[in-house]
Amino acid sequence: AQSVTQPDIHITVSEGASLELRCNYSYGATPYLFWYVQSPGQGLQLLLKYFSGDTLVQGIKGFEAEFKRSQSSFNLRKPSVHWSDAAEYFCAVGAQGRDDKIIFGKGTRLHILP
Amino acid sequence: DAGITQSPRYKITETGRQVTLMCHQTWSHSYMFWYRQDLGHGLRLIYYSAAADITDKGEVPDGYVVSRSKTENFPLTLESATRSQTSVYFCASSIAGPQETQYFGPGTRLLVL
Structure with missing residues (x-):
């Protein structure tokens, strides 16, 4: 069965600084990988997803993520954060060839310093 | 066009x-999902449905019942x-399965006293 770990519960960065949120997954084959964002008081919104092909994936709001099979990682990056990026970020993993569910990590809450 | 809505948004009930x-x-959308969100646990799938009259258990189904007589x-x-069961509950839908983009509702905050 697949699983996903987000090692950082909270991350604080200054506005304008770069950001990297970590995600590690466990799955025997090539996974589907996702990053979702949850703004305060709202539901989740998909930022980006990886299925196959180019390991660097571009998403909305200036985010990107890189799939590294050798490290079982799918870290989310942004070169310069804005105060509006303060939110909770969830990494998720799904199994290729199966359509039943994806597994969400426990989330990383991002705080932005002015 | 409301997209995906949940009601009520807040609910207090008794044991x-x-x-x-x-x-x-x-x-x-063919697929619909119910998740619960709790501190320290992230999102956990309760039940999902692939189509009308087709439902299946997720990770934490005990104590819950679902139905889907209509697609919507x-x-x-x-x-x-x-x-x-005090938690925030999110409903989501997707076109063709969880590997497709899931669109989430705004959530229902439930307090059980």
Whole structure:
């Protein structure tokens, strides 16, 4: 069965600084990988997803993520954060060839310093 | 065009009472999902449905019942609410499965006293 770990519960960065949120997954084959964002008081919104092909994936709001099979990682990056990026970020993993569910990590809450 | 809506947005109930949370989507998406969100646990799947009249258990189904008589509706019922079911509940839908983009509702915050 697949699983996903987000090692950082909270991350604080200054506005304008770069950001990297970590995600590690466990799955025997090539996974589907996702990053979702949850703004305060709202539901989740998909930022980006990886299925196959180019390991660097571009998403909305200036985010990107890189799939590294050798490290079982799918870290989310942004070169310069804005105060509006303060939110909770969830990494998720799904199994290729199966359509039943994806597994969400426990989330990383991002705080932005002015 | 409302997309995906949940009602009520907030609910307070007592232990042992039956509670139904509603979810409605206007896109005719095949798949619908119910998640609960708790501190320290992230999102956990309760039930999902691949189509009308097709439902299946997720990670934490105990104490919950779902039905899907129409494609657009996916109600979640707590048959006898317990304090451990205090949580934020999210409904989501997707065109063709969880690997497709899931569109989430705004959530229902449930407090069981």
